[in-house]
Amino acid sequence: MRTRLAVTPRAALTAALTAALTAVLAGCSGGPTTSPAITATGGRAEAGIGTGGRAEAGIGPGGANAATSSLHWHSCPPELDGQSYSGPLLCAMLQVPLSYAKPGGRKISLALSEVPATAPASKQQGVLLVNPGGPGASGLTLPTEVAAVLSPSVAADYDIIGFDTRGVGSSVPALTCDPSFFSKPRPNYVPSSPAAEQVLIGRARMYAADCEKRFGWLLPYMTSEDNARDMDSIRIALGQRQINYLGYSYGTYLGQVYATLFPGRIRRMVLDSVVDPEGAWWADNIMQDYAFQGRMNAFLKWVAANQDIYHLGGSEAAVAATWSRVMASVQARPIAGPSGPLVGPDELSDTFLAGGYDESLWPDLAAALAEFVSAGSGSDLVSLYEAVGKQDENEFAVYNAVDCSDVNWPRNWATWNAENTRVYAKAPFETWGNVWFNAACAFWPVKGPVTPIRIHGAGLPPILMLQGTLDGATPYQGALVARKLLPSARMVVVEGGGDHGQSLTSPPNPCVLGYLNRYLGNEGLPAGTGQVSATCPAMPAPAA
Numbered sequence: 318m319r320t321r322l323a324v325t326p327r328a329a330l331t332a333a334l335t336a337a338l339t340a341v342l343a344g345c346s347g348g349p350t351t352s353p354a355i356t357a358t359g360g361r362a363e364a365g366i367g368t369g370g371r372a373e374a375g376i377g378p379g380g381a382n383a384a385t386s387s388l389h390w391h392s393c394p395p396e397l398d399g400q401s402y403s404g405p406l407l408c409a410m411l412q413v414p415l416s417y418a419k420p421g422g423r424k425i426s427l428a429l430s431e432v433p434a435t436a437p438a439s440k441q442q443g444v445l446l447v448n449p450g451g452p453g454a455s456g457l458t459l460p461t462e463v464a465a466v467l468s469p470s471v472a473a474d475y476d477i478i479g480f481d482t483r484g485v486g487s488s489v490p491a492l493t494c495d496p497s498f499f500s501k502p503r504p505n506y507v508p509s510s511p512a513a514e515q516v517l518i519g520r521a522r523m524y525a526a527d528c529e530k531r532f533g534w535l536l537p538y539m540t541s542e543d544n545a546r547d548m549d550s551i552r553i554a555l556g557q558r559q560i561n562y563l564g565y566s567y568g569t570y571l572g573q574v575y576a577t578l579f580p581g582r583i584r585r586m587v588l589d590s591v592v593d594p595e596g597a598w599w600a601d602n603i604m605q606d607y608a609f610q611g612r613m614n615a616f617l618k619w620v621a622a623n624q625d626i627y628h629l630g631g632s633e634a635a636v637a638a639t640w641s642r643v644m645a646s647v648q649a650r651p652i653a654g655p656s657g658p659l660v661g662p663d664e665l666s667d668t669f670l671a672g673g674y675d676e677s678l679w680p681d682l683a684a685a686l687a688e689f690v691s692a693g694s695g696s697d698l699v700s701l702y703e704a705v706g707k708q709d710e711n712e713f714a715v716y717n718a719v720d721c722s723d724v725n726w727p728r729n730w731a732t733w734n735a736e737n738t739r740v741y742a743k744a745p746f747e748t749w750g751n752v753w754f755n756a757a758c759a760f761w762p763v764k765g766p767v768t769p770i771r772i773h774g775a776g777l778p779p780i781l782m783l784q785g786t787l788d789g790a791t792p793y794q795g796a797l798v799a800r801k802l803l804p805s806a807r808m809v810v811v812e813g814g815g816d817h818g819q820s821l822t823s824p825p826n827p828c829v830l831g832y833l834n835r836y837l838g839n840e841g842l843p844a845g846t847g848q849v850s851a852t853c854p855a856m857p858a859p860a861a
Contacts, residue, residue: 386556393430393457402461407431413483413550415538425535427547428487429480432460436473443584444557445475445837446548448482450566450590452541453715455486463563466820466830471838475561480551482544484535484715492535492714494528499708502651502661506749507741518730521756525721528714529762536763539718542770545575552582559584561837565818566590566791570597573772573799580776587833589783590817593795594802597769598720598758599727602751603740604792610744612673612789612815620683623861627687643689652695660695660702666750668698668706673747673789674817677824678705679859716754721761724769728759774803781836782806783829785814785855800848807842813855828853 393408408430415423434441447459460477484492508514528536548571552560561584564572570592576583593601617636620629630636644662651658660668672678685697727733733752741748774780780803784796793810800808809832816822819829832851836842843851 387554388429390431397430397457402432402465404432404435404461404464406458406461407433408457410489411551411554413547415535417543417546425483426489427480427483427551428457428489429478429551430457430460431479432464432472432477434474434476436470440474441476442474442837442839443476443559443561444552444555445477445561445563446551447477447479447562448564448568448571449479450564450568451485451712451716452482452544452567452571452719453485453709453712454567455712456480456482457487462821466825466833467837468830468834471834474838476555478551478555480547482715483547484532484539484711484718486711490532490535491711492528492532492539492718493711494531494714495524496710498524498710498713502658503663505648505662506666506753507662507745508749514734517753518756521753522760524717525757525760525762528718528757532718533762536718536722536761539715539763540722540765541571541574541719542578542723544571544719545578548575549579549582558582561585563587563589565821567592569791569799570594573803574770576774576777576780576803577770577772583777585778585837586780587783587820587836588780588799588806589820590788590791591782591784591796591799592791593798594769594772595798596795597724598755599724601795602755603736604795605790606737606740606744606748606751608787608792609670609673609747609789611787613669613746615787615815616669616672616679616682619679619858620686623683626861627683629683629687629690639690640686643686647695652689652699654699654703660699663750664702664706665698666746667708668702670747670750671705673815675823676816676856677822677859680861683861713754717757717761720755721758722763722765724765725767726755726758726761726765730759733759772799772802774805777803777805779842780806781832781842782808783811783819783833784808785811785816785819787813787815787855788817789815790817797848807845807850808848809843809851809853810849811853811855814853815855819853822856824856826853826856 388409388411390407390409393406397406397408408428411427411429412424413427414420415425445463447456447463449456449459456479458479460479463477464472481488484490504513504516504520508517548560559582562572562575564587569588569590572586572588573592573594576586593604596604614633617640618633620627620636621632624631629639644665647660647665648662651664652660654660669682672682681701685701688694688697733756737748737752782796782800782803784791784793786793796808800806809829811819811826811829814826819826820833822829832843832853845851
């Protein structure tokens with residue numbers, strides 16, 4: 318379930334989805350096998366930014382793998398080949414301290430990737446560190462996604478560096494607490510009785526205990542602050558005085574934390590789909606519930622407008638009733654996969670939640686739902702679940718390890734029940750799913766601080782923020798909070814934009830990419846100094 322603050326790289330998602338649906342049409346069973354290493358018209362730019370290329374960064378020609386770097390770069394494994402970028406992708410490992418309070422103590426390793434700069438050395442602008450969010454999403458393929466959406470002349474100026482944060486994917490160790498946690502249909506997210514709720518509470522409590530049993534030594538060092546300090550270790554290993562940074566979703570929070578801890582180390586920063594740092598993490602999840610309800614309502618309305626194609630109902634209410642009947646059906650009898658029951662109500666919710674991140678999925682989701690309703694066939698829903706809904710337990714483990722430790726969560730379950738019962742009355746689609754995605758935090762062995770790290774923007778260079786007004790994962794009102802805390806920022810708002818990751822939408826938004834390319838290409842930021850500096854129109858809703 319994609320309730321965490323993460324972005325799905327569109328090209329990777331689309332490729333997986335295409336492969337899955339092709340398999341269905343060919344009569345194959347099951348979905349694709351996802352590599353464990355893959356997890357996200359503008360006005361004139363006038364606000365100036367210094368050029369500060371290679372000389373400013375304090376490194377010589379040759380890319381991040383030049384003589385000033387302490388890393389050993391080599392060809393990445395074939396499964397990391399970019400889907401939408403034909404250039405080379407290099408990989409490396411970096412040792413960092415488990416605890417930055419004891420830098421000479423135990424070490425862990427981070428997996429890094431790089432799309433090297435190709436511009437002449439005199440034109441290069443140093444390192445662009447990128448992060449896809451999560452927390453827990455792998456970042457190794459993100460450099461190829463970013464290189465593909467940037468204009469070639471801008472991408473050529475940067476060594477684009479991705480990384481798996483501590484505990485993730487190809488980093489060592491990879492955190493896992495219960496590999497079987499998502500292996501079969503789970504108890505319905507929406508508890509039908511106090512006894513059903515106790516079953517779900519028991520699963521959350523056991524998951525927290527399993528994490529402590531397997532990785533108790535690692536859990537105290539999995540905070541966003543630890544990840545930010547790892548970013549600075551990457552900067553040092555790359556031989557850089559400063560870094561450029563592009564973060565999506567949770568990656569925007571990580572960027573805010575890094576900028577607070579190391580303000581002098583930022584040259585440029587782009588925050589796309591921005592987290593409210595003051596809401597970390599209880600309040601942010603509540604805001605998500607309401608925002609994702611808005612995205613689900615928009616999907617239902619879109620399906621109703623295409624009644625002649627999908628025949629699922631001629632009004633939003635009618636389609637919602639169809640959705641409820643399908644949920645009841647898979648609750649009574651989960652849809653079978655290759656090895657038995659696979660898609661129950663939780664898995665179906667997880668799959669359709671992906672449409673709350675990416676509107677380009679709406680036609681496939683609606684068609685699969687229609688096939689199930691009209692013909693009783695769940696094969697398309699199974700393939701969609703495998704492609705976009707299936708949870709990765711390593712991601713889930715890291716998500717909990719970071720969020721549960723960044724700040725202390727309520728430890729009294731009555732607080733969870735009362736608050737979410739209230740929210741569910743207005744936002745039923747995602748509320749209880751979000752509860753159980755975070756419920757382990759009520760029992761987490763690490764107790765975080767009472768309040769999250771305080772973000773401030775003193776001493777920062779101009780920052781570019783990109784935000785859709787209808788974003789479900791990082792709601793617009795939270796981005797406005799972050800904007801107030803970052804006075805040097807300029808925010809470009811996509812009016813009516815509901816996709817998550819505005820610079821990665823499919824199809825691309827030329828207005829958004831115009832601002833991004835001008836900023837990273839030394840042409841500066843929009844001149845407006847209010848909360849919103851410039852606006853872009855949203856891309857049209859997908860064709861049915």
